[in-house]
Amino acid sequence: MYSQAKRLSQLALSPVLLALTLFSSGAWASNGQRWETNMTTSVTEVGQKIYDLHMLVFWICVIVGVVVFGFLFYSVFAFRKSQGAKASNFHENTTLEVAWTIVPFLILVVMAWPATTTLIEIYDTDDADIDILVTGYQWKWKYEYIIPEGDNISFFSNLLTDKSEIYNTAEKGSNYLLEVDEPMVIPVDKKIRFLITANDVLHAWWVPALAVKKDAIPGFINESWTRAEETGVYRGQCAELCGRDHGYMPIVVNVVEQAEYDQWLAGKQAEAAEIKQLMxxxxxxxxxxxxxxxxxxxxxxxxxxxxxxxxxxxxxxxxxxxxxxxxxxxxxxxxxxxxxxxxxxxxxxxxxxxxxxxxxxxxxxxxxxxxxxxxxxxxxxxxxx
The missing domain is CATH 1.10.760.10 (Cytochrome c-like domain)
Structure with a gap:
């Protein structure tokens, strides 16, 4: 937390440093690293729109900053007292008043249109192909697939990282604290609606690559959705400080082809039927x-x-x-x-x-x-x- 706050304070103090940082090759990498300052790209269409909107607003801010500070530095240098410059005495310049009112208004309109359309799409959870109830527990996730014609299937997803890695008695793996015993599995190119809640305290279900981050609140159900366009394994974490083991409840989502998903779902349904018999x-x-x-x-x-x-x-x-x-x-x-x-x-x-x-x-x-x-x-x- 300290290192992140330090980086943010440095960036806030220096717009030039921010621009140089984002121009670096690492900041534009397709796979996000923990030390990066920029947003990562997404494997969803709406996630890419969020990223593009972020970059549009960023570059507008850069241009405004360059123009404003450019005039400021030019004025300070060209009209300095040592060169004999004298301050002009004028007020109520109508042209200037109109300009600095109209120009910001137009800039805000340019930013508001894509922002509004993107927000509308983010909150459009209708017409989902699959509904999954996500419940946060201290410190694990429960996933329940809502099957309209049949019995729902549910399972818990627990941290899989070995204790020896956590206590530094063994070398840490490449996915340290980001491995689970039962990942969520969803099909590619299908709209998945997440119904997100919690059993005990506040949690937050966050998978950056899927453009999903939603609070999990006991007694409430929040909605979010995703449509992954690429197969793969995508990882996330609880993004709400939920207790002493907050860092030990990762999220793993496997995006697979429809045939593989159907096979996985059939296996889970068979497991549920077997458990009923065992009871x-x-x-x-x-x-x-x-x-x-x-x-x-x-x-x-x-x-x-x-x-x-x-x-x-x-x-x-x-x-x-x-x-x-x-x-x-x-x-x-x-x-x-x-x-x-x-x-x-x-x-x-x-x-x-x-x-x-x-x-x-x-x-x-x-x-x-x-x-x-x-x-x-x-x-x-x-x-x-």
Whole structure:
């Protein structure tokens, strides 16, 4: 933040420095770098219009600045006192008054027309081919594809960057803190409408290459849209300070051909159908422990430690919750603890995952309670709330 503020203050103090910076080859690169000062180009038509509008206004400002400062410097140099210049005494020059009123007005009209048409297009979310509900959680994203004729599919997208990179015990990868386990997938050349909200605190869903940046506010649904014209992997981040792990909730969007998207969607629908079948099954202790360990590693280890020793959160090993009543443990997992870092996982994990992680927590880390929680137990608990 300090380095960015320093750069901005330098640019504000020197229009010449700003022009020289933007003339540099790096500032015009097609792929944005973190140190660049200019906007990056987009893979969407409306994004390119935003970029072109930005550059139009910028060059108008440059021309106005050159003219104004040019007259200023010329006047200071040519009519300086050391050359015997004397100030003219006049006022109410009608021609000058009309000129400096009409010229700025015309300049504003030139800027207002493309700005207005671009804004209208930005906010036109009608006639979308696909609707996706985007929900921000601390600190992950949930994507729910709204299927008009069939069941919706939903999944969470979590940070994939290894902890060893974060704690500097391993070399950082090229996409450090910009990798996820489940990217969003959308087809190329289709209008995608995003319905953006949040579950807990303020977030913001921001993918520069797709020209989307919209606040995610609990209790409200904001709309935005994109139509990617090129396939590829496009990355973004939460753009709202949402808590201590704000930098750990990246966004990855894979833009693919329609056939590949259809295949991916069919796979996700098959996974959802399989999970429904699993919820009606009874699992052995080994199966629950295996699934529970995977869920714990993905969703719990950051706060409670790899060995249940605690850290940001309380220890699991020997805790009153993990060694107390099963119902209280299930309730804590489903509802969380308001006002604390313990999130409500009832909407983040399915019944199979909840049953598995509760079973794992009660039997791992030396707890050895012998309890075996089945998906039907989770279902009945939710139903009874």
């Amino acid at each position: 009606a099954q009874t699992f052995s202790m080994d199966e629950l422990m295996q699934r529970g360990k995977a869920v714990y590693t993905r969703s719990c280890v950051a706060c409670h430690g790899a060995n249940g020793e605690g850290g940001v959160g309380k220890p699991i090993a020997g805790s009153p919750i993990a060694t107390g009543g099963v119902s209280e443990h299930i309730g804590l997992m489903i509802n969380g603890v308001p006002g604390s870092a313990m999130q409500a996982f009832g909407g983040q994990l399915n019944d199979v995952e909840l049953a598995a992680v509760v079973t794992y927590s009660r039997n791992a880390f030396g707890n050895n309670m012998g309890d075996k929680v089945q998906p039907i137990d989770i279902y009945n608990f939710k139903k009874g709330q």
